[in-house]
Amino acid sequence: MSQHDALEVDPAPTGKHAPDELLTVGEMSRRTGVAPSALRFYEDLGLIASHRTDGNQRRYPRHMLRRVSLISVAKRLGIPLSDVQTAFENVPLDTTPSHADWQQASRRWKRQLELRRLGIEQLERELTGCIGCGCLSMKACRLLNPDDELGEHGAGPQRL
Amino acid sequence: MSQHDALEVDPAPTGKHAPDELLTVGEMSRRTGVAPSALRFYEDLGLIASHRTDGNQRRYPRHMLRRVSLISVAKRLGIPLSDVQTAFENVPLDTTPSHADWQQASRRWKRQLELRRLGIEQLERELTGCIGCGCLSMKACRLLNPDDELGEHGAGPQRL
DNA sequence: GTAAAACCTCAAGTACCCTTGAAGTCAAAA
DNA sequence: TTTTGACTTCAAGGGTACTTGAGGTTTTAC
Numbered sequence: 533m534s535q536h537d538a539l540e541v542d543p544a545p546t547g548k549h550a551p552d553e554l555l556t557v558g559e560m561s562r563r564t565g566v567a568p569s570a571l572r573f574y575e576d577l578g579l580i581a582s583h584r585t586d587g588n589q590r591r592y593p594r595h596m597l598r599r600v601s602l603i604s605v606a607k608r609l610g611i612p613l614s615d616v617q618t619a620f621e622n623v624p625l626d627t628t629p630s631h632a633d634w635q636q637a638s639r640r641w642k643r644q645l646e647l648r649r650l651g652i653e654q655l656e657r658e659l660t661g662c663i664g665c666g667c668l669s670m671k672a673c674r675l676l677n678p679d680d681e682l683g684e685h686g687a688g689p690q691r692l
Numbered sequence: 693m694s695q696h697d698a699l700e701v702d703p704a705p706t707g708k709h710a711p712d713e714l715l716t717v718g719e720m721s722r723r724t725g726v727a728p729s730a731l732r733f734y735e736d737l738g739l740i741a742s743h744r745t746d747g748n749q750r751r752y753p754r755h756m757l758r759r760v761s762l763i764s765v766a767k768r769l770g771i772p773l774s775d776v777q778t779a780f781e782n783v784p785l786d787t788t789p790s791h792a793d794w795q796q797a798s799r800r801w802k803r804q805l806e807l808r809r810l811g812i813e814q815l816e817r818e819l820t821g822c823i824g825c826g827c828l829s830m831k832a833c834r835l836l837n838p839d840d841e842l843g844e845h846g847a848g849p850q851r852l
Numbered sequence: 853g854t855a856a857a858a859c860c861t862c863a864a865g866t867a868c869c870c871t872t873g874a875a876g877t878c879a880a881a882a
Numbered sequence: 883t884t885t886t887g888a889c890t891t892c893a894a895g896g897g898t899a900c901t902t903g904a905g906g907t908t909t910t911a912c
Contacts, residue, residue: 556909558858568859569901577899587908589859609811610770613899642816648769649812655765656805718888728889729871737869747878749889773869 554583554591564600571600579603579617581625595628602641609648619644714743714751724760731760739763739777741785755788762801769808779804 557568566574574580575590580599582590599620606616623629623637717728726734734740735750740759742750759780766776783789783797 556858567901570899572860573900585908587859588861589908605815607899609808609815610772612770645812645816649809649816651769652805652809652812655769656802656809716888727871730869732891733870745878747889748891749878767869 554593555597557590557592560592560597560600563597564604566600566604574600574603574613577613577617578625579613579620593628598634599623609645611644611648615644714753715757717750717752720752720757720760723757724764726760726764734760734763734773737773737777738785739773739780753788758794759783769805771804771808775804 555563557571560566560571561568571580572590575582580592580596580603582592582596585591602619603613603616606613619637619641621637621640623633629637715723717731720726720731721728731740732750735742740752740756740763742752742756745751762779763773763776766773779797779801781797781800783793789797
């Protein structure tokens with residue numbers, strides 16, 4: 533990349549941090565538990581962004597910590613990066629997101645998580661049923677119909 | 693494969709199914725929504741198993757439907773196949789699993805799902821908090837400490 | 853000023869989870 | 883019996899999510 537995707541900024545963080553310092557890749561990595569290579573990868577995907585020093589090194593504004601943390605939580609929950617991207621859709625990358633920006637994103641996330649949780653709860657309920665019945669009678673078990681959350685229309689699952 | 697991994701069986705299913713018929717790959721696929729290539733892949737991994745006809749075609753006992761369904765549900769929830777393998781550890785592949793076998797596996801699954809659900813619920817709670825506070829004060833937000841489910845010991849996340 | 857640590861890019865490699873295609877065989881229906 | 887569709891194996895390819903390594907530059911610390 534010969535073009536800097538953001539304006540030049542103050543050189544670099546020193547040993548002791550002023551309250552709203554810029555962070556190097558290494559610092560981001562230490563504070564989020566996400567490897568530098570992964571941070572660069574997320575940046576390539578446009579999930580996060582950085583400023584560059586005159587020497588072309590990355591400097592992250594502090595609010596980027598939040599994005600990275602959300603990404604890594606999502607990863608732990610098995611949520612793909614594409615979904616994360618969607619959730620972040622209207623949260624600005626170049627400026628510190630506003631209260632409203634995060635509010636909106638939070639609500640979006642919450643809806644996604646709720647769907648996931650409902651899926652899990654459904655599966656849990658069905659497994660509880662299976663513990664009781666042993667599910668040797670396959671016809672009755674809704675687990676065999678992965679496609680619908682609740683509905684049912686016959687005995688055999690279909691769809692291809 | 694020159695060695696059959698199971699005994700030879702009755703030729704093949706006819707158009708109309710007797711109650712406890714063996715199923716071809718195509719039938720398994722249609723009934724579970726999982727592609728034949730995926731079924732073969734799962735078989736290579738040892739997640740499922742089949743008998744072979746004299747002509748070397750796969751025939752699945754009906755109880756294999758249940759395994760495949762559980763696998764595909766897990767996939768939808770972002771649970772890796774290795775976890776599925778663990779959950780199935782004591783469920784026999786070669787014989788129809790007993791009531792007790794499924795009970796044990798179900799309980800194991802349920803525990804795994806519960807952990808996942810708790811993770812999601814935690815994240816939901818925190819996002820709810822974020823909706824209220826806007827989370828502009830990063831220090832307070834527990835999201836930044838991905839490693840512990842509840843505990844807290846300072847301001848900055850660590851671990852690498 | 854100089855050395856070490858941290859950073860840079862780019863290409864290739866890895867792991868998981870499959871799909872696609874080639875070349876051939878088997879099974880069920882006409 | 884013949885034809886068609888479903889099946890077989892094996893090798894290669896593809897998407898996601900990164901890691902590793904080479905070769906070089908920047909920053910920090912002494």
